Amino acid sequence: MTLLGRFTVVPDGTVTTPQGFRAGGLHCGLKKTERYDLGAIVCDVPAAVAAVYTLNAFQAAPLLVTQESVAAGGKLQAMLVNSGNANACTGEQGLADAREMRAALARQLGLAENLVGVTSTGVIGELLPMPKVLSGIEALPEKVHAEGGDDFCQAILTTDLVKKVACVRVNVGGREVHVAGAAKGSGMIHPNMATMLGFVTTDANISSEHLQQLLSAATDSTFNMITVDGDTSTNDMVVVMASGLAGGDALTPDHPDWEAFAVAFGYVSEHLAKMIARDGEGATKLIEVNVLGAASRDAARAIAKTVIGSSLVKTACFGADANWGRIIAAVGRAGQPVQTETVDVQLGDIMVLSQSRPVKFDEDRAEEYLKGDFVQINVNLHMGNSSATAWGCDLTYDYVRINAAYRT
Amino acid sequence: MTLLGRFTVVPDGTVTTPQGFRAGGLHCGLKKTERYDLGAIVCDVPAAVAAVYTLNAFQAAPLLVTQESVAAGGKLQAMLVNSGNANACTGEQGLADAREMRAALARQLGLAENLVGVTSTGVIGELLPMPKVLSGIEALPEKVHAEGGDDFCQAILTTDLVKKVACVRVNVGGREVHVAGAAKGSGMIHPNMATMLGFVTTDANISSEHLQQLLSAATDSTFNMITVDGDTSTNDMVVVMASGLAGGDALTPDHPDWEAFAVAFGYVSEHLAKMIARDGEGATKLIEVNVLGAASRDAARAIAKTVIGSSLVKTACFGADANWGRIIAAVGRAGQPVQTETVDVQLGDIMVLSQSRPVKFDEDRAEEYLKGDFVQINVNLHMGNSSATAWGCDLTYDYVRINAAYRT
Missing domain, CATH: 3.10.20.340 (ArgJ beta chain, C-terminal domain)
Known part of the structure; x- marks a missing residue:
C-alpha cells in the first residue's frame, strides 16, 4: 500500500500527457458511420519500445509489419492504427497493404519506415480499401497534436461503447514521470497475449529491454487475465513507447524507484484491462x-x-x-x-x-x-x-x- | 459402408427393446410441474456393465455410489435416476442420501445393493428431499415394465425439450442382438467424460471388460465431442448394461461380428450425442x-x-x-x-x-x-x-x- 501511494492518477490524462507524445484521429471511410477509424500516436524522438502479440496462429498482417519494425532497431516513433478492418487472413496482398500503410505514414512524417508500427482491428478476411486508407494517412499529420489523445482513443474503437484510457504520474529519482495508456476491445476477447489493442506511452528514461520486461510481467496479470467470450483474436497487441524525455538516470531494476514505476505501470495495465472487461459486448457488469x-x-x-x-x-x-x-x-x-x-x-x-x-x-x-x-x-x-x-x-x-x- | 449396412435402426425401439430389460418413470415431487422426475431401468438378470464418469473434480455423490456398486462385482441389475436435483456438492449427507436411494430400490426389487446404480441430474448444491424420493422409490417397481422405456426417457429430462433415444438391431453369429440408449442433456454440456446422462442397454452376450472397451472408444468420438456451453458438469455419466439374453458365443474382439457390433454400438452413441447437441439450451440448429x-x-x-x-x-x-x-x-x-x-x-x-x-x-x-x-x-x-x-x-x-x- 505504501508502494501504491507512490503514484498519482492523472484524471484527464491521455496518451499525450507523457512528454514528447502527440496523437490524433480522423474518419477515412472504413466505418460506415462518421466515427473516427484512423489514428496515430507520434513521438518527438525515437522511443524505446516493447510489445506483446497474440498467440493465435493466424497473426494479422499489421502485427507482422510491426514486428519487423521493432526488430530492426528496437525503437518506434509512430504507431498507426485503423479500426473497421482487421487486415487478417488477407494473404500476400494484406501484408503488402500493411507495409504500404507504414511507408505512407513514414513519408508523411519524414521518418525511416522502421520507426513506424501498424495495427488494425475490425472484421477478418477483407482487403483494406487502400485508396481511402492512403487518403486518410495523407490527412493524418495535421490532425496529430498534443491535445489529440481523445481523438486517438475514438479512432481505435469497434463495438466498444466507451473510450478506455488511464494515466498516472510517479516520482522517479525526484522527477515526474508519466505512464498513460489507451485500449480497445469488446468482443473476441480472451487475450493470449491479449485480445485487444493497447497503447501505452511514458516519458520515463528506460531501455526497450527493461520496458519489455515490465510489459511481459504486467500483461500476465492484467491483459491476459480478462475474457469476454473466450475467443482469442488474430490482432491482439499491446505496444509501449517510452520517449525518455522525463530525463534522469535510466530506469533499471537496480534503480531505487524501479518498484514504484513498475507498480504505476501495472496500475495502467490493470485499469485498461478492467475497462475492456466491463465494456465487453452486451455486458451490464x-x-x-x-x-x-x-x-x-x-x-x-x-x-x-x-x-x-x-x-x-x-x-x-x-x-x-x-x-x-x-x-x-x-x-x-x-x-x-x-x-x-x-x-x-x-x-x-x-x-x-x-x-x-x-x-x-x-x-x-x-x-x-x-x-x-x-x-x-x-x-x-x-x-x-x-x-x-x-x-x-x-x-x-x-x-x-x-x-x-x-x-x- | 458395408459395415454400416450390417445394422438396422429400430424406429420405435427404446431401452426396453433389448431382451431382459424393463423400465419406467413417475413424478415424485422433485420438479415443480407434474413432469416425471424419477425412473429406473431394471434387468431380469445381473447385467455386465461398463460406465464412464465426468472428469470434473467435484463428482456428484450418486456417481461415487454407482462406482462402488460397479467395483463390487462388475454387474448391475438396476439403474435408478432422478432429475431436478443433482445431489452434487452436498457433502456427507448427499453421499448418505445416494446410498439410501440405492438401498431402498434394492429392497423393493429384492436385489443385493451392489447390483443397483444411482444417477442424478438437476440443480447443484441442494440436499434431496428424501421423504419424497423414498415414497417415489416405493411406488416405482409397479411402474417398471416392458413398455416403460418412454416413461423412463421422460423421467431423466431437465431443460431438455425432446426425448433422446436410439435403438438398432445387428446380426451377431446368426442371432439378433439389440443396442438401445436413452440420454439427457441440454445445458452444462461439454462432456469430459460426457456432460450428460446416458443409458445404453443391449442383450448382447459380452463381458463387462469388453463392454468397457467399446464404451470408452465410442465415448471419445461421440459424447466427448459435443459441447453446448463449454461447461463440464459434476454429474456426467454413461452406463451400459448387457443382459446377455440374446445368447450365442460371447462377443470378444476375436468374434467375426465384433466389428459389426462395435459399429452398431457407435451408431447409438453418436445418435444420442447429436440429439443432445441439437437440443442444447436455446438452440435452433x-x-x-x-x-x-x-x-x-x-x-x-x-x-x-x-x-x-x-x-x-x-x-x-x-x-x-x-x-x-x-x-x-x-x-x-x-x-x-x-x-x-x-x-x-x-x-x-x-x-x-x-x-x-x-x-x-x-x-x-x-x-x-x-x-x-x-x-x-x-x-x-x-x-x-x-x-x-x-x-x-x-x-x-x-x-x-x-x-x-x-x-x-
Missing part, C-alpha cells in the same frame, strides 16, 4: 474472480480464468442468480488440483459455500448484490498460498444480438 | 464441425472442439452470417499445429476460404444454408491424414433467457 489458497500461481490463474469464462456463471450473474453450483462446477473442471472438501465461495462478502458445504445465506441480499454493476466472486481453495485474479463480464441478450449481426 | 487433413487425431479433435465451442461462431450461425473469420480465428487459437497458408473452410459445400485465401461466394446462398437447422463447417488443414468431428449448437437469446433464470 464487471465480474472479478479472485482465487486464493491455490497450490500454485498457474493453478490459481487457470481456475480464475475457467470461472470467469463459464457461460453458465456469466448468465447467472446477468440474471442475479446466486447459483454457486455453477461456480464450483467451473472450479472442478479447470484441470487443476482441488481438494473437494475445503473450498469456500463468497459473492462479495456473502459466504455461500464454506469448506465445500452450502451455507444458508440471505437470498435477497445476494440478489441485490448481483444486480450491481460490479460483482466479486471469491474462491478460497485452502490448499496453498498462491492467488490470481481474472476479470470478465456477464453474458446477455445483447451479446447475442451484437454477434448475430456483426459483419452484416 | 445442430452444428457439425469436421476437421480434415490434420497432423494428428488429437490436433483434429482439439481444433474441432475449439471451433464448435466458440461463442462467436455459435452466434454467427444463429444470425446466419457467413463470418468465416471467426472460424479461422478459432482454428488458430486451438493451440495446435496449423499451416497458416493451406487452410480450406467450407460451409456445407460452399467454399469460403481456399488455401487460406477468401473465396468469392454467393452470400445469399450461404445465408440460406446457415438458416437451416443443420449446419456443417468443414475445415481442411492440408497437413496430414487425421480427422475428427464435433457437434454443438448455436448460441441464442433463449440460451441467455434459460440460464439467467434456471435456479429460481
Whole structure:
C-alpha cells in the first residue's frame, strides 16, 4: 500500500500527457458511420519500445509489419492504427497493404519506415480499401497534436461503447514521470497475449529491454487475465513507447524507484484491462474472480480464468442468480488440483459455500448484490498460498444480438 | 459402408427393446410441474456393465455410489435416476442420501445393493428431499415394465425439450442382438467424460471388460465431442448394461461380428450425442464441425472442439452470417499445429476460404444454408491424414433467457 501511494492518477490524462507524445484521429471511410477509424500516436524522438502479440496462429498482417519494425532497431516513433478492418487472413496482398500503410505514414512524417508500427482491428478476411486508407494517412499529420489523445482513443474503437484510457504520474529519482495508456476491445476477447489493442506511452528514461520486461510481467496479470467470450483474436497487441524525455538516470531494476514505476505501470495495465472487461459486448457488469489458497500461481490463474469464462456463471450473474453450483462446477473442471472438501465461495462478502458445504445465506441480499454493476466472486481453495485474479463480464441478450449481426 | 449396412435402426425401439430389460418413470415431487422426475431401468438378470464418469473434480455423490456398486462385482441389475436435483456438492449427507436411494430400490426389487446404480441430474448444491424420493422409490417397481422405456426417457429430462433415444438391431453369429440408449442433456454440456446422462442397454452376450472397451472408444468420438456451453458438469455419466439374453458365443474382439457390433454400438452413441447437441439450451440448429487433413487425431479433435465451442461462431450461425473469420480465428487459437497458408473452410459445400485465401461466394446462398437447422463447417488443414468431428449448437437469446433464470 505504501508502494501504491507512490503514484498519482492523472484524471484527464491521455496518451499525450507523457512528454514528447502527440496523437490524433480522423474518419477515412472504413466505418460506415462518421466515427473516427484512423489514428496515430507520434513521438518527438525515437522511443524505446516493447510489445506483446497474440498467440493465435493466424497473426494479422499489421502485427507482422510491426514486428519487423521493432526488430530492426528496437525503437518506434509512430504507431498507426485503423479500426473497421482487421487486415487478417488477407494473404500476400494484406501484408503488402500493411507495409504500404507504414511507408505512407513514414513519408508523411519524414521518418525511416522502421520507426513506424501498424495495427488494425475490425472484421477478418477483407482487403483494406487502400485508396481511402492512403487518403486518410495523407490527412493524418495535421490532425496529430498534443491535445489529440481523445481523438486517438475514438479512432481505435469497434463495438466498444466507451473510450478506455488511464494515466498516472510517479516520482522517479525526484522527477515526474508519466505512464498513460489507451485500449480497445469488446468482443473476441480472451487475450493470449491479449485480445485487444493497447497503447501505452511514458516519458520515463528506460531501455526497450527493461520496458519489455515490465510489459511481459504486467500483461500476465492484467491483459491476459480478462475474457469476454473466450475467443482469442488474430490482432491482439499491446505496444509501449517510452520517449525518455522525463530525463534522469535510466530506469533499471537496480534503480531505487524501479518498484514504484513498475507498480504505476501495472496500475495502467490493470485499469485498461478492467475497462475492456466491463465494456465487453452486451455486458451490464464487471465480474472479478479472485482465487486464493491455490497450490500454485498457474493453478490459481487457470481456475480464475475457467470461472470467469463459464457461460453458465456469466448468465447467472446477468440474471442475479446466486447459483454457486455453477461456480464450483467451473472450479472442478479447470484441470487443476482441488481438494473437494475445503473450498469456500463468497459473492462479495456473502459466504455461500464454506469448506465445500452450502451455507444458508440471505437470498435477497445476494440478489441485490448481483444486480450491481460490479460483482466479486471469491474462491478460497485452502490448499496453498498462491492467488490470481481474472476479470470478465456477464453474458446477455445483447451479446447475442451484437454477434448475430456483426459483419452484416 | 458395408459395415454400416450390417445394422438396422429400430424406429420405435427404446431401452426396453433389448431382451431382459424393463423400465419406467413417475413424478415424485422433485420438479415443480407434474413432469416425471424419477425412473429406473431394471434387468431380469445381473447385467455386465461398463460406465464412464465426468472428469470434473467435484463428482456428484450418486456417481461415487454407482462406482462402488460397479467395483463390487462388475454387474448391475438396476439403474435408478432422478432429475431436478443433482445431489452434487452436498457433502456427507448427499453421499448418505445416494446410498439410501440405492438401498431402498434394492429392497423393493429384492436385489443385493451392489447390483443397483444411482444417477442424478438437476440443480447443484441442494440436499434431496428424501421423504419424497423414498415414497417415489416405493411406488416405482409397479411402474417398471416392458413398455416403460418412454416413461423412463421422460423421467431423466431437465431443460431438455425432446426425448433422446436410439435403438438398432445387428446380426451377431446368426442371432439378433439389440443396442438401445436413452440420454439427457441440454445445458452444462461439454462432456469430459460426457456432460450428460446416458443409458445404453443391449442383450448382447459380452463381458463387462469388453463392454468397457467399446464404451470408452465410442465415448471419445461421440459424447466427448459435443459441447453446448463449454461447461463440464459434476454429474456426467454413461452406463451400459448387457443382459446377455440374446445368447450365442460371447462377443470378444476375436468374434467375426465384433466389428459389426462395435459399429452398431457407435451408431447409438453418436445418435444420442447429436440429439443432445441439437437440443442444447436455446438452440435452433445442430452444428457439425469436421476437421480434415490434420497432423494428428488429437490436433483434429482439439481444433474441432475449439471451433464448435466458440461463442462467436455459435452466434454467427444463429444470425446466419457467413463470418468465416471467426472460424479461422478459432482454428488458430486451438493451440495446435496449423499451416497458416493451406487452410480450406467450407460451409456445407460452399467454399469460403481456399488455401487460406477468401473465396468469392454467393452470400445469399450461404445465408440460406446457415438458416437451416443443420449446419456443417468443414475445415481442411492440408497437413496430414487425421480427422475428427464435433457437434454443438448455436448460441441464442433463449440460451441467455434459460440460464439467467434456471435456479429460481
